[in-house]
Amino acid sequence: MNWCTPFGSHWIVTDPEALGAYLQSEGVTLRRTIDDEEVGYDIPPLYKHPFEVEWCEDDAATDRELQLRLAQKVLRGDFYQRGTAARELDMLVRRETGVAKARSVAAYVRTLVEAGEPVLLGGWHRDVYAIWQRVLGDLNPVWYTGTESQAQKLRAKRDVIEGRSDLIVMSLRSGAGLDGLQKRVAHVVIGEFDWSPQVHRQFIGRAWRDGQTREVTGHFLHVDGGSDPVILPTLGLKSSQSHGILNPYAGHAEATPVNETRMKQLAERIVGREA
Structure with missing residues (x-):
């Protein structure tokens, strides 16, 4: 391919701007953003706030010996062992990281809610949800994850919109098309965290969308341990790749270079x- 180079079993875009321009000129992609007049949205700014907890x-x-063996x-x-171990290690360490920072995340959320700010809180693991429920239960949180019925999810949405709850906990990959929280x-x-920055963007989009009248803040809570230190720069890498393809005329000359695969870095x- 003209704009890509092989990297292991994947392809890395070396010239995302050129690829993006080609795709748009050929009519393969049609780019519309909230800033386009054709879209007609008038939305206040989005601010991203990374914070270490x-x-x-x-x-x-957790089983540190198992982590070490997998790493x-x-x-x-x-080849087979690397693939299998990488998947197991990813699940193990991301779960550990989520659990390890769950109480600190809950304390941060409590500060916002008690200051009078309704909050959308995103997570992934059931163990993490359990800690949030124990620590934040007195705030009457509502849930929109993978186990609630459609009726329960609709009720959770209404409870937030109508002011009966100031905290909705949602799976990062739930709520596609959900409207009203804004x-x-x-x-x-x-x-x-998810490995994909687009998942985070779509999740924040539950609040940062047409009809929002206030500035929106996305709070990215991370720890100095587990998978977070590896995921954070990887998210930056993926953002730079997609940014060039979707914004070919934005003036960014090249994508962030790739030095290691994410799981090799984590291992x-x-x-x-352990050493």
Whole structure:
């Protein structure tokens, strides 16, 4: 391909602006943003606020020996072992990270809610949700994750819009097409991370959309441990790749160079920690 280079089993875009321009000129893509006159949206700004929270070792109890064995397989195993170990390690460490910062995330959310700000809180793991329920239960949170019925989800949405609850907890990949939260919510807290920046953008879009009258803040809560230090720069990399393709005339000359795969970085961090 003219604008890509092979990297392991994947392709990396080396010239995203050129690829984006070609796709638009050929009519393959049609780009519309909230700033386009044709869209007709008039939405206040979005601010992104990264904030480091504390790691709770008591909550993060995990099998460190298993992590180390998986990390070593990612770095030294054969093709099959590397793939299998990488998937297991990803699930294990991201869950540990979410649990380790769950109480700190809850404390941050409580500060916002008690200051009178309705909050949309995003997560992924059930263990994390359980901690949030225990710590934030007195705030009457409502839930919009993967286990509620459609009727329960609609009731949760109404409870927030109509002011019966100031906290809705939602799975990062739930709520596609959900509309109405922007009537009250202007603070979105990302309590666990996804590897894809587009997932975060779409999640924040539950509040940052047509009908919003206030500035929206996306709070990205991270810890100095687990998978967060690896995911954060990877999200920046993915953003730069997609930005060039979707915005080919924005003046960014090249994508962020790739040095390591995400899981190899994570494995190296774990092996170095144990050493």
